[in-house]
Amino acid sequence: MKKLKVTIALEMSVPDDWTLVExxxxxPxxxxxxxxxxxxxxxxxxxxxxxxLWSSTDDADELNDVLDxxxxxxxxxxFVPTGQ
Known part of the structure; x- marks a missing residue:
């Protein structure tokens, strides 16, 4: 078995009243x-x-196999100040 490292970074514009909580x-x-x-x-x-077309699966076993x-x-x- 090989190890696969996946890093995901998203930058989003969100409403000003959204906050982070734990x-x-x-x-977070x-x-x-x-x-x-x-x-x-x-x-x-x-x-x-x-x-x-790519889509999620309706097969819970298939999804769980990947998530496992x-x-x-x-x-x-x-949160990053706008203009950056």
């Missing part, structure tokens, strides 16, 4: 200021041809 376990999540919270994580997408391969996950959030 769960009781210390995991986004407070969307409307009673909802957002955590961004990877979702495996599948296709039968790399040029076709993840040994660790780290997501960091930082």
């Amino acid at each position: 769960t009781s376990e210390g995991t 999540v986004i407070d969307m200021a409307d009673g909802r919270f957002l955590d961004i994580a990877v979702e495996p997408l599948f296709a039968t041809d790399p040029e076709d 391969m993840v040994q660790s996950e780290e997501v960091s959030y930082e």
